[in-house]
Amino acid sequence: MIEKKELIVRKNRDISTNTEKMYFTNKSFSQVVDYTNYYEILEVRDNTIFYESFHGKNMTCNPYAIFKTLIKDPRFSDFHHVWALNNLNDCPKEYLNLPNVEFVRVNSEEYLQYLASCKYLINNTSFPPYFIKKEGQIYVNTWHGTPLKTLGKDMEGSLGQHKNLMRNFLHTDYLVSPNKFTIDKIIDSHDLRGIYNGQIIESGYPRIDLVKEDNNVLANKLNIKTDKKVILYAPTWRGEVGNVSGEINKIIRDMRKLKSVLGKEYVILLKVHTLMQKYIKQNKLDFDVVPDKIDSNELFSDVDILVTDYSSIFFDFLATKKPVIFYAYDREEYERDRGFYLNLDDMPGAICSTIESVIKEIKNASNYQDVFNEKLDKCINEFLYLEDGASTQRVIDTVFFENKQHTYSVKNDKKTIVMYCGGFLNNGVTTSAVNLMNNIDYERYNVIVADKSEFDEESSKNFMKLNNHVKKLYRVGSMNVSLNELESQNQLFAYAAEQFYKKGPMNYLEEDIITMYKREFKRMFGTVDIDIAIDFSGYVKFWSILFAANDISKKAIFQHNDMMEEYDKIVDNEYKHKENLSVIFPLYNKYDHVIAVSKHTRNKNKAGLSHLVVNSDQKMVYVHNSINYQYVLNAIASVEKVQVNNKEYYIEKNGDINQILDGNAIKVPDTSKFNFVTMGRMSPEKDQIKLIKAFAEFHKEYKDTELYIIGTGELEEEIRSTIKSFGLNDQIHLVGQLDNPFPLIQDCDCFVLSSNHEGQPMVLLECLILNKPIVATDIPGNRSVLENGYGELVENSIEGLVQGLKKMREVKPTFKKFDYVEYNKSAMEMFYSYIQV
The missing domain is CATH 3.40.50 (Rossmann fold)
Structure with missing residues (x-):
């Protein structure tokens, strides 16, 4: 290993005191700087493989299955294997003293150096955000299961929660595919199709090779020697990092029930999230808990019945053709909050909503093959058709010997913007x-x-x-x-x-x-x-x-x-x-x-x-802005008017009338008035205050007029204050930001834009789609849309706007009709002309 961070600081010249202080006091920043330096100065280490599984949580899954094969293969006797773990106390004893196997703590100095230099990188989830695959490195991402639950952008919840995973996929040379269903979901839920430059290895899952081995984990690693049958209960993690007790209490009750009814006949193993394991240990609960460091697939040969809910490990267990029971007590809620790709009813196993029904199905487990044979065969044919025990070897042949027999690409020949x-x-x-x-x-x-x-x-x-x-x-x-x-x-x-x-x-x-x-x-x-x-x-x-x-x-x-x-x-x-x-x-x-x-x-x-x-x-x-005229026209058609207490309001068609009663609906303009409307962010360049002053002057003479202002922004309070100062709270309506402003614009008599500067205002183009009369200040952006007879351009001043409002109220001029179809075609042709490669 090379010198550590102090040397790196000295190699950087003319560093300010503040920057150097940040380096020594901000751990995440120094981590990024160190990795960057290693990335730039370290050469790629041939014959060195870096493994990480579940962000360093354990030494399991597909990376472990690949490692376990490579470590025994004489062709790789001169290879060095590096495993990244969060806790170095979890290093398996059988590998701890091997000279060609090394363990490093995630995010340590050694981790950063190996990540920046090992030729082969194998992961089943993702490396940290600072990771970059450098020239000469080969990155294999195996993922970790056939997805019953949604992935990537298909998941409910906050936008971009899959962001680092997508970024990692874009760096990989190979994605390992257990079946076409899984790889298609990974590709499409992470927006990889067409742009992903790596190869798909159609190999099956290395970890399922382990299922077919007789590993005797129960006796050798869990120290459980028994003639009883074995039940593995592996529920999905549902809790929150700061709140484990609420979820664990149910698991405790269910485990106690299982032990009291079935404990004489079965050994009941529990596999749960790390935080739940800590809770169980701290509270000295008498359960046989499978530690994280035990690979589930190695354990499966000892398991007679799997009880799970939505965990993808049941797909792996299907390779044994032993009974699976789905304890889906919160199925409807979980499906709503997370979402499923597959229907649980199509899976080969009983679906239970209570622990009592789980116990009943366990007692009937001898009938599993007869009851679920057809569904089992269908699932094996769809999801495990590659699992012949040679999946690991196919991955190794592809990655290390460049055998492309089992690979394909999802890249297309389109240009990428x-x-x-x-x-x-x-x-x-x-x-x-x-x-x-x-x-x-x-x-x-x-x-x-x-x-x-x-x-x-x-x-x-x-x-x-x-x-x-x-x-x-x-x-x-x-x-x-x-x-x-x-x-x-x-x-x-x-x-x-x-x-x-x-x-x-x-x-x-x-x-x-x-x-x-x-x-x-x-x-x-x-x-x-x-x-x-x-x-x-x-x-x-x-x-x-x-x-x-x-x-x-x-x-x-x-x-x-x-x-x-x-x-x-x-x-x-x-x-x-x-x-x-x-x-x-x-x-x-x-x-x-x-x-x-x-x-x-x-x-x-x-x-x-x-x-x-x-x-x-x-x-x-x-290049002119393009428009979406169909969206504007559809937006008009998507709204209806509803009368409540002698007033009309806009609501979405088939919408909830309670939005009116709750004050969340916009009132339809009074047709006995002449109504002006404007829309734009409340900021200096839009200058709604100038418009308000002009309207106040204009309204002195024309009492039958009102003004609607659509939008929000940093000047909102000043705008409210200005309206109040003129005593026009009943004539000038601030309606806020609207998801669909077009019905209101359509029902007003004239649109006004008071901007001081614009590029090419989208709102003017949208008003032209609606064939709406327009008054706008004569500035370059507005002129580019309205010149040649499409609207009224006025001097950019209060007086200019007053004169424009008067002309629209008194004369009601007509303007040239806008051909939005031809305009849009021309705008896109202009755009394409400047991006041709």
Whole structure:
């Protein structure tokens, strides 16, 4: 092993005191720095295999089955085997003193070094977020069971809970398949189809080879010598890390019942989660508990009856053709909360809801083959058809001897686009991104949308609007950095504003920053072949640098607004975007195209930024936002109006009328009034306050008018205060953020947009789909949509808006009809023209 962290710090030059202090006081940070250094300086160790199972919990499952075969194979006598465990006291005695077997603690210094250098990596779940498979390493992921329960993105719960597992899969060279059902679920639930560069090994499960062996675990490892039959009760973990007692109490009651009724005839083994094992030990309960270090498959040859619920180990046990009993007392709740791929009723075993019925089925176990023979044969044919005892050998032949006889690929020949779309806040960038995802031709492109790993309610709801064809990748963990790279980045960010004001184009990413972000790209995307990278946001420096620093055939960055106006935008007495944009603007030179969302916006941005951009005439282009007109039209049709207490409200068709009684429904505008409506984030550039002042002036003369404001944002309290100051609380309605704003817009007489700067407002395009009259300030973005007779453009001032509102109320002008089908076709053709590879 090489020198430890103190040497690494000395090798990094010009490190600030704060950075060095963080290295020595922040364990997770120092771990990442150490691994990064080992990753960069260590060479790959031939003939060395690194194993990890269940995040170091034990030495079991498929990695153990492969190890157990290799350690006996004379062809591998010169191989060194390294096992990662959380607790080195769990090292099996039979392997502890072998000279070619080594045990390391997960996340230790030795662990980091071996993970960064062993040629062969074998895991049944995932390595930590800092792991990157380096050139020359071969990563085999075996997974750990045929899934009855849902996986990956199919699981209920928070978005991206599978993020590190998906990331790991993208690094693997081989995924081991026990059957087609399992591998298809893994591939599709982790968005791997079409982009996964590795191979599927159609081998069966190495761990099921162990089921067919006579291991005599009961006597040799559990010290239970008996002539009784053996029952193994293996319930799924349902508890929470901080609350074990609630779940364990039921298991204790059930175990006591089983022992009292069946204890004279059977040995009853209990296999439960580690936390439950600790609870049982601490409370000195008299149960025969199977420790984590005992491999279940080795134990199965001693087991006569398996009692489980939803654990995938029952598929392995089916290889014995012995009785399985499903104790599914919370089946309906569990299926609702977690979800199943398969119907439990189709499985070969009795389904019980009480411990009494479990006992009854155990007593009838001799009839198992007669009752469940047909279902058993069907399951074996579907899920265990590869289990002939040679699964381990097939994996070994593939991985170590490059025998591709049992492999296949799920990669396609489409071009792959990766996009960052801006965090999915309630804004026009999000709407534009969602629309684009609904218009892209998925026959031609794989599309990966990469984003943050944690979503709030707002961004989560928007993220889930993405087309189902989109592959969603959630960034997990932090950047792998060396200390000198971090210092270079800190200096870049600190002096970016000063650099920005220098005249002339800049190409200012230092080599170590490029190295740092190339490594990060590999950490995130593994071995995926990315053809096109699109920073669709254009506001977040991390993503802009990430794409800029990497060698990708085609790169584009979008401008959704007048970027110099955005640069100078102040919210709560602070510049909102200056820090990021100071870094991003010079990066335009690293992109093939800088794409504004309208011609007028492109021209404005070119005038303000061309001094920074080489070949700005060719590089700075524009592409109109695409639209999802069918979604807008369907949104109108999805709502009905319901009258309650002489007032009309919008609710979804067949919706719950209680949402009206609870105050969660929007009132339909009074048709005796002339109703104006606006929609947008409550922020300075939208300038709803200017509109409110204009409406207040206008309303003095036109009392039969009202204004609806859709949206939320940082200026909401100031907007409320302004409305109150004019005494217009009954005439100006703040309706908040609406999932479906289009019925309200449709029922108002005129849409108004008071923005100070825009790129190409999505809301104006959506209003044109509805053929809604529009008044908007005459700024480049609005002009790009409404010029040539599609709406009323007015001076960007209170007086200009007043005159526009008057004209709409008095004259009610008609405007040119918008051909949204032709517009959208043209917008997508423009988009494709700039991403061709």
